Amino acid sequence: MSSLAIPRPNASQWDLWRSQAGAILSVELRKNFITKRGFWIYLLALAPAAIIWLHSIVSLRRPDFTGHPFSKDIEILAGIFQIFFLRPAVYFGCVGIFTYLFRGEVVERTLHYYFLSPVRREVLVAGKYLAGLITAAFFFCGSIALCFTGMYAHFPTHEIRAYLLDGPGIGHLFAYVGITFLACMAYGALFLWLGIRYKNPIIPAVVLLFWESFNIFLPAWLKKASILYYLRSLTPVEPHFYGPGALVGGVADPASASVAIVSLFAITSVLLLLASSELKRSEISYSSD
């Protein structure tokens, strides 16, 4: 077909998969990392950090300000993390990022380019999932780190130093960032699968949020069928909830850290296998979508 003597690629299986996943990752990051469509996700991620930093800046400018004691702010951050950050923010952020990875290709009628390339569907799932995970982790892990620093920025230096260096502060920071990453990992896999499985993944996403939030009324073994249960089992500080907040806050009978982490990895793996299997059965029929 040509005068150029270029041999067909003859890399080992793993090298081929790695280069293909890398190519998919770079293109998907370019397509999805910063987009106009994702504006609401960035807002969702960065709004709590912005509010907390605003509170700190206002406090710093008013020397007469007598806010909560340090220990109270530790608890307030834990409450914000559990009530706002894990559920609506990371949850819906992952809905927006991960469901669009495949659904967006169908809407834009470009999925066939992947289906017509020598890429296993499993590799395609892996490449796209990694791109989504990097995006979600960047915004949400970054946001919780900003929230953490902003929360205590208005306190005197010796109190901050005591908390970070002599107290559990650094451990808390790593825990929040780690839990956020695990949340992006598990919810990301869930919504990647739903984005392939359903034409409108928002409806199952809302149903699942309801399940995640209100399964406390169910028997103990059913409570464990929840990503949020394992995430909350890992939180470094258990805030005290009052009134209606007590209904959705707190976790009874939490799992140990090791069980929670292993369970989250296991759930993610199963969901990614389901996503791969679903994608392998997929056909291109843009007109019916």
Added chain:
Amino acid sequence: MTVATEKQQQTAQLSPVPLQQTVEFRNVSKFYGDVLGVNRVNLVIPPGITSLVGPNGSGKTTLMNLVTGLIRPTCGDVRVLGLTPGDPEQFFRLVGYCTQFDSFGKSVTGRQFVEYGLKLQGYSAPHVKALAHEAIARVNLLEAADRKIAGYSKGMRQRIRLAQSIAHRPSVLVLDEPLNGLDPMARAETLDLFQQLGSEGLHVIISSHILHEVDQISDQVILLSYGYVVAEGKIKGVRDEVKEHPMQILIRCDKPSLLAARAFGCEAVVEAKLVEPDGHRGAGVLIRTRDADGFFLSLNQIVLGDNIQLESVAPADDDVLAVYQYLIGSEGGGE
């Protein structure tokens, strides 16, 4: 309908090309819910240029999507050079598909679009560059290669898709309406490219509604109607098999009236109609016959007996369009 059945069976049994070198449909059906896509298709497509011809909804795109694994058959089996899309790493190194979907990633240039497909093939960066350049040059789009596709004309988008589908040097090239949107110059160049690819031993499977152009370059045609293959093979052979339809032969000569009168005497002739002179060409007679071979024997005797000077003798309907109209009763169009 019998044309297809007999022909298909003959092709399947007598194809001189080993099955490992063909595109093969074995009793393939595809239903979209209750809607028929294609039904009981048995085909063996050898190397060369094969055209899929049929009106809207006849199943051309369905057949192409089945070949390339974008959809799966409801029943039956499709094999391309002995492979199935279930093994994408082998399959899509050998197969290129230029679809009708006129969609691209945002903000991507023509060159990036072609290069990205090659990266997924596993080529190294220098090879990606070289192959992309080669493919873009073949579709004559080098000048616009570094511009964003969003600014391309329809014909340029068509050509860059074609470049992407040939960039990895496939052995089987499937092209869904590849001439759509091309201006006459680009169309002629593209047809030349297809002929070149066909002569290099590739399977080039084309669907098009521009029948006379496809007819010029096709080694074989597959005629489709309502999801069924109604005929397939070389266009002349398909035409010969349509026995129930009279064949038309245009004869230009110096004594058309006399020839028409004599031709009426032949048993094989159904109709003889005088034809006016056309430009440089003289008057003639349009003969319709059910037995072309029998008529040609009689024609020899008439010409010799009445000393008629023949200018030309040519089949008037030995092309895809005529066969298509006979078999399908429609001029068809793109799917």
